[in-house]
Amino acid sequence: MQPDTPNRTHVAEFVLVGFAEVLETRFFLCLLFLTMYLLTLVENLAIIVVVGLDHRLHRPMYFFLTHLSCLEIGYTSVTVPKMLAGFLGVAGGQRISYAGCLSQLFIFTFLGATECFLLAAMAYDRYVAICLPLRYGALVSWGACVRLAAACWLGGLLIPVLPIYLMSQLAFCGPNVIDHFFCDASPLLALACSDVAPKETADLLVSLAVLLASSAVIAASYGRIVWTLLQIRVAAERRKAFSTCAAHLAVVSLFYGTLFFMYVRTRVASSISFNKVVSVFYSIVTPMLNPLIYSLRNQQVKGALGRAFSCRSWKGQ
Template sequence: MAGENQTHVTEFTLLGFSHGQPFLFVLFLAIYLATLLGNSAILALVSLDPHLRSPMYFFLSHLSCLDICYSSVTVPKILANALRPRATISYRGCLAQTFFLMACAGAECTLLAVMAYDRYAAICQPLRYARAMSRGVCVAAAAGCWLWGMLDSAVHTLLASQLSFCGAARLQHLFCDVPPLLAAACSDTRPSQAALHAASVFVGLSPFLLVVVSYLRILATVLGMPVATSRRKAFSTCSAHLLVVALYFVTANLNYNRPSAGYSPAADTLVSALYCIVTPMLNPLIYSLRNREVRGALRKALRGRGTAGSGGSEA
């Protein structure tokens, strides 16, 4: 019966915010363009600057690619709905959006853990670093992050596709995700809830614990360094990643592990916007401000462009 009811759902109405507001359209458009520009700049710098060819920046380029995917999964549809009197998304479009959103979430959790291990290997085991983080290992690790995210997402999307929705299919959200789908379903959601709890352990908590253990080992090693300049250099290479980890895991935990008591659709929408839309915009900004090598590569690229422009005008 659940499957029969489900076939009648052809679209969802999204009730995440009041529609027909030009201000919201401009705000989300500005965030999306900043996200594309910032992360594309990181990708370009890593590709073009020979000083950014280390494993750290290889993984940073994958993080930027993930952030572009994050925003592109959700924001274009939000923009399309922002000026319409009724925001909708098709049933198949909703499942597709859920799949790619969860895939990016799972991949990013794992990637941040791999990036933390890379910093641990570089600072705590420098003599073994070249072999431990060889090109082949880095490629395999990055591919594993993407694959792990897709496998996790496939489970959630498959379970979501078995849900049935009675009456008007309305989601109190800006876009499709597993929590709002579960809140709107009128069938048994226990399998999906169990999958979310399992994912919070294996996809969320486990990578986070690996990050914590890696940085505890890094902290012990750095504090044991005899030279203050060496300590400052080690901390500077980790500070940007720590900020990104803190921002991502805090908002992800609020998005997928909120207590049911005191649930508020408005708060849910705000947290999800921070997690999926604002955070991808902030990541390249954090790395640009906190990482000396990225700042240097950016200044070099801007100087080169200015020199080229001056030469062209003189010619």
């Protein structure tokens, strides 16, 4: 235990319960989550490597896609290994230090906010490509892409600063058992023994700012895209144009649907178990599905993957 000092927690470490309520199936769940984690790593690394090696994919859309893949790898890696250690009963697998807990929450929030901004940047890229094709080279130049990506990462890095600072000012003097598989804000607030109102207000405002700002850009971009597509009289051309946006729309729907449910809400959730299931979906399932969505919906990505991993490529023919 840490000494009793002002503005400092009394708790030196927390215990992550994870999915203790399904103890009889923990080995099955461990295998399932391990498989999903490995698939996420392989799929996203494949996207990064293929885009880097294939000159046909050296375009702004795929530049942003590699950044998204990097985020997905980090997003899962910050939570899943610790969860798997708890499943396997590794010494200290369910325990996490106070500093480690806040660090995990900071990184998870940082990556999540960055992904929101990046998806908005990708929507803007599609808007310019479809609605302003003659100005695409000027508006979405490589310099603009680098600046947009840097702004996404910097904005994501700044977003959790205030919430994590306010969390560090709370006192945790009672139970140290977190009913979750990672250090999420809501179960941590449930353990605090000091006033959490400022922290809850900051979380709500920050979550709303990130989600509403990024979703507004996405909605405005796709609103203009849909209007432009409706003006195309040739059905084949309209379908071809829409197909370039379908993968991004699917990813946005998966990501934002769960985030709006999880983070724009009050402190006390109706069902902790249900919240953990939703957390699994957006922190593990979605990062695994995103590369599949992009590769299956995009002929250029499929072609590049086929060329990169074909036998002829390995033989150097």
